[in-house]
Amino acid sequence: MSNTNEIKTRFMERLRTIKSYGEAVGLLLWDLRTGAPKKGVAQRSKTVGLLHTEAHKLTVSDEMGKMLEALAQPDVFTGLSEIEQRAVETMKLQYDRSRKIPTDQFQAYVTLTAEAESVWEEAKRNADFKAFQPYLEKIVDYNRKFAELWGYEDHPYNALLEDYEPGLTVRQLDEWFGQVKDQLVPLVAQVKDSGIKPDTSFLNQPFDKEKQLAFNRYIVQELGYDFNAGRIDETEHPFAIGLNPGDVRITTRFKPDELTFALFSTIHECGHALYEQNIAEEIAGTTLAQGASYGIHESQSRFWEIFIGMSRPFWNRYLPELQKHFPGQLDEVTVDQFYRAINKSEPSLIRIEADELTYNLHIMIRYEIEKQLIAGQIEVKDLPEIWNAKYEEYLGLRPQHDGEGVLQDVHWSGGSFGYFPSYSLGNMYAAQITAAIRRDLPNLDELVEQGEFAPIKNWLTERIYRHGAVMKPERFIVQVTGEELNVQYLLDHLKTKFGELYELE
Amino acid sequence: MSNTNEIKTRFMERLRTIKSYGEAVGLLLWDLRTGAPKKGVAQRSKTVGLLHTEAHKLTVSDEMGKMLEALAQPDVFTGLSEIEQRAVETMKLQYDRSRKIPTDQFQAYVTLTAEAESVWEEAKRNADFKAFQPYLEKIVDYNRKFAELWGYEDHPYNALLEDYEPGLTVRQLDEWFGQVKDQLVPLVAQVKDSGIKPDTSFLNQPFDKEKQLAFNRYIVQELGYDFNAGRIDETEHPFAIGLNPGDVRITTRFKPDELTFALFSTIHECGHALYEQNIAEEIAGTTLAQGASYGIHESQSRFWEIFIGMSRPFWNRYLPELQKHFPGQLDEVTVDQFYRAINKSEPSLIRIEADELTYNLHIMIRYEIEKQLIAGQIEVKDLPEIWNAKYEEYLGLRPQHDGEGVLQDVHWSGGSFGYFPSYSLGNMYAAQITAAIRRDLPNLDELVEQGEFAPIKNWLTERIYRHGAVMKPERFIVQVTGEELNVQYLLDHLKTKFGELYELE
Incomplete structure (x- = not known):
């Protein structure tokens, strides 16, 4: 004993x-x-x-x-x-x-992926898939080998999902993405055919960087981000990093001629940061002082970015503040115009620029491809064509070259197969969690409209944040919302929101 | 084999x-x-x-x-x-x-000094030596014990010096500081009695922080600091830190109403940084990629700060640049006025604010006290009185309280006995090195006046910087200058410089 x-x-x-x-x-x-x-x-x-x-x-x-x-x-x-x-x-x-994994294989794989990232960068710049292909082939082979070594039920891709979302399976994803496809592809088409084109021109003006930073700092502080336990810096690619619960940093990138890129990416990273800043003292310093899974982490960034930051009540409260920060630049813009502009939906080729509605289709495409690659049902050499065909089928657009197609994301060069689904899972979780919050805080919109985020943050801290990785990802959504994952929360939210925005019947 | x-x-x-x-x-x-x-x-x-x-x-x-x-x-x-x-x-x-050192003693000592630093901070703030005394007594005891464990010839303090300046002995220091005392104490008195009081009022105006930063960046770049291998940030206490030869950072502190504090502290740290930025590729990444000793490192910060940055030729070149950076603030100031102002000498109580001439007396006082403490010839409880008496004797000033007396420096709370002498050693080395450079580059003043620092930096890189800690501190000054340490270089420099400034015959 x-x-x-x-x-x-x-x-x-x-x-x-x-x-x-x-x-x-x-x-x-x-x-x-x-x-x-x-x-x-x-x-x-x-x-x-x-x-x-x-x-x-x-x-x-x-x-x-x-x-x-x-x-x-x-x-x-x-x-x-x-x-x-x-x-x-x-x-x-x-x-x-x-x-x-035998040590020599692990070492070889680490070296391969380290090298592959710079090869990918160059290949993307030159839209030259052939240059990246041999690396990607080896990376896929390793991942297939690892899946066998790790073992799995039903599908080798399940073994890889385990790294990002323990317990998640192809069977579940097929069902969920099936619903996404059935309901979103037609909705995206309806929006496209609605003839409505929100005016976004006022979002594209010169916006002073220092003022953008000041507004971003103001907004995240409003949401509950603690600057005594964090800081904001600038980087090429925005991210959040929790060094310890008392030091959770976010970064952002300011575009000089565009207002919302930095703003929503900051709110997104702030969501990740709120999670990690509120991990309980008793697990701080241990390996459990982190998010419970990639998807759960993403649910928090997306909750604050989309369900709070891109909502109408939020801008009822904060558009006047934004106008004050940029005198003379947005004075004539109404909340309705602003809300429509930031939520403009349009099929596009680049995932990281996609709007809320079409985003999950970008993920679905990657999921379908990864699953088949790992199962050996398709080959790396055929990826460009497969990619382009799927974009045409689901989004009605075809990339002009692989730089804006199959080469656009960094993930595969680092061997991150199984990562992408957590992005959509994050959206699904976030929608379901929002519904659960609304049950407990029926005046949610009012709270947001009054800039009263403490009750919301406290709700999330109590049920999610403070537990860190003590919470089991498999039981997470039931524990937090009282029911199994139900994709319909996300789909209904999108139908309602974009139905209203694009005046669909 | x-x-x-x-x-x-x-x-x-x-x-x-x-x-x-x-x-x-x-x-x-x-x-x-x-x-x-x-x-x-x-x-x-x-x-x-x-x-x-x-x-x-x-x-x-x-x-x-x-x-x-x-x-x-x-x-x-x-x-x-x-x-x-x-x-x-x-x-x-x-x-x-x-x-x-037995592990348990080492652990206890680490804990003691960690605790002692915050006790010292508080004691200094309250000018309360009694609060710090029991900690200092224990720290001194440990250091005396360590000296016995490490072993030494002649004097236990030699064992402690080894940590900062391998090979340096009490016998040498006694001789050198003997010369310093004999020649500097009267010189300081002469300066004090000269009746000359340079006007420094123009150094004390509001100087915009951003402009100060810009000028500091400009100056260190001129000296050869490589911003692709470093950066400048702000801290409460300025320092330089070599993470690796490609990443050597300096920090500074800007006083809003004072021009020269930040400037000369930046040049000082830049000197440390030039050393580490120019360590040879072949030793980068090893433990030898650092300065050869504390005194040698200090010789480089002092060389650039004092022998370049506070020289007349330097300001012949850079006063017009400084004036351009602060339009309307220094327009009427001549080089002679500026040179006299930045080199104003006056006995003072605080080491880190001391001018070039009196600085070594501050160090000498600390050396005498440390040596006797470690030898058991004086006791910690008597330090305030001993300290005050020495300040009175050498500098003609008596602290009003221990906060501006014996409690002013952080070093002892961290157990750094043997560190102080390296400050004076740095000055001695720097003066002798300057003389050696002048032999090889007889047009040194002209180079400085033209802002041509590359030949100077190259001279130092070739003989000192690139070797890092491969160079033996014991042989350093002979290797670099061709002769043993000769304190007269420093003393002659001070006599000439301050003799001219204060018109002593």
């Missing part, structure tokens, strides 16, 4: 160590992206690699194996606290998966 | 690992000081401690001991490259010293 206690203490201590490495790596990467001088990058990358490796070694060490074995014994496990149990479960998942 | 090669490779690899931990810790600290959100500090400090401990473990591991033993065998050692030899020597010094 004393022995078990000792192991438990040593195990939890080890998780803190791994988390500390994670914090250091996180800061090194944040710094690389926010302003590290370029001549230091090569050496810095080695340092990142080294710390990463050290943390990985701790995760897969024989000692970790022995601790996990001891703590996973049923009679021991049942005596653990909920936090300790989850710590054992999540670490065991990582340990088992890592140990199943 | 193959075995030796293997050990050598593993050893050099280990040094890279230790350096990588150092880079990560460096960035974590830089970030804490430049803008990390305050709620993350507690967790961050744990992460710093953890990485620090990991690096320390590698340094003192049994494996390290075995590698060092193998590589230090005379027949093996002679077959090593110069870089490898120095790597073995410097690491062996650190290993031996660390292993001599």
Whole structure:
């Protein structure tokens, strides 16, 4: 018994160590992206690699194996606290998966993906799929091999989904994306044919960067972002990073001639950050001090970005503030005009520029392709054609070249197969969570209209944020909303919102 | 033989690992000081401690001991490259010293000094030496114990000097500071009695912070600081930090009503940075990619700050530029007035505000006290009185309270006994190096007046910078200037410069 206690203490201590490495790596990467001088990058990358490796070694060490074995014994496990149990479960998942991959294969794969990213960048710039193809083929092969090593039921892609959304399966995704396809493809077509073209010209003026930053800072502070536990910086690609719950940073990118890119991306990252800033003290410093899954994390960025930030009540409250920040530039714009402009929907080729309505179709295309690639039903060499055909089928658009087609996303170059579905899952979760909040806070719109976000943030903190990764992703949505995932929440929301915007019957 | 090669490779690899931990810790600290959100500090400090401990473990591991033993065998050692030899020597010094201290004592000491710093801060604020006294007593006791464990010849303080200036001894310092005392104390008195009071009023006006930053950036770029391998940020206490030779950052603090504080502190830190930016590629990434000693590092900050930045030729070139940066504020000021103002000398109580002439007396006082404390010749409880008496004797001033007296510096609270002398050593080195440069570049003043710093930087890079810690501190000044340290270079420089400024015969 004393022995078990000792192991438990040593195990939890080890998780803190791994988390500390994670914090250091996180800061090194944040710094690389926010302003590290370029001549230091090569050496810095080695340092990142080294710390990463050290943390990985701790995760897969024989000692970790022995601790996990001891703590996973049923009679021991049942005596653990909920936090300790989850710590054992999540670490065991990582340990088992890592140990199943032979070290030489893992090393080769890490080297391959590191190299592939710069090859992809170049290929994208030159719209030259052939240059990237051999790398992607190898990456897909590795992922298929890993799936076999990890094991799965029903479909090899399930083994990969496990990295991003533990418990998620192809069967579920097929059902959900089936509903998305059935209901969204016609809706997108209806919107396109509605003949309504909202005026967005006032969003495209020169907007002073300092003023944009000031407004963004103001807005996230309103939402509840704590600047004593975070900061905003500029980067090429916006992101949020939780170094620890007291230091959760967001970054954004300002376009000089466009107002909403920075604004909604900041609110999006703020959503991620609110999650991590509100993780409970008792798990801070352990590996559980993070989001419960990629999809759940994304549900929070999308909740604040879309369901709050792009809603009408929000702009009833904040358009006057925006107008004050940019005197003379938006004075004549009404809330209705503004709301219609920011929610303009139009099929497009680029995922990261897609509007709320069409976004899930971009994800669906990637999901269909990944699933078939991993199952060996299609080949990498045929991807450009497959990609273009799907864009034509679902969005009615065909890329002119692979740079705006199959090469547009970074994910595959890093081997992130199974990541994309979490984007749509985030939207589905967010819609269902919004409905649940509305049941508990029927005056939700009024709260938003009054800039009263505390009750909303508290609702989310209580049910989601404070639990970090102690919460099981598989049970998450039931625990939070009282029912299984129901895609209809998202689809109904889109039908209502865009039905009204585009005056569909 | 193959075995030796293997050990050598593993050893050099280990040094890279230790350096990588150092880079990560460096960035974590830089970030804490430049803008990390305050709620993350507690967790961050744990992460710093953890990485620090990991690096320390590698340094003192049994494996390290075995590698060092193998590589230090005379027949093996002679077959090593110069870089490898120095790597073995410097690491062996650190290993031996660390292993001599029992782990429990080391841990207790780390905890004590961590605690002592905040106690000191509070004590300084309240001018309450009694509050700090018990901590300082323990710290001094530990340092006396460490000196015995480490071993020394002649004087226990020599054992402590080894951490900052390997090879430096009390005998040398007594001789050098003897000359300093004999020649500077009367010179300081002469200046005081000269009746000349340079007008410095124009240095104290409101100077826009952004313009100060712009001018500082301009100046360091002129001196050769590479912004592709560094950046400038603001901190409460200015510092330079070399994360790797491609990423050497400096920080500064702007006073809104004062021009020269930020400027000369930036040039000072720039001097440190020029050293580290120009370390040779072949040692980058190893533990040798740093300055050869504290005193040598300081010689470079002081060279650029004092011998370049506070010289008359420098302001012949840059006063017009400064005037352009602050239109209307300095238009009437002549180079002579400006030069006299920035070099105004006056005995004062606070070391970090001391001018070039009186600065070494501040250091001498601390040296005399440290030496006697470590030798057990004086007691901590008597320090305030001893301190005040020495200030009265050497500088003709008596602190009103201990906050501006014995409590003013942070060093002792961190246990840094033996550090202070390196400040004066830096000045002595810098004066002697300036004379050596002048022999090789007789047109030095002209170069400075033309803003041609490349030949100067190249001279220093060739002889000092690129060698990093491969250079032995003991042989440093002979190697660079061709002769042993001669304090007269510094004293003659001060006599000439201040003799002219204060019109002494």
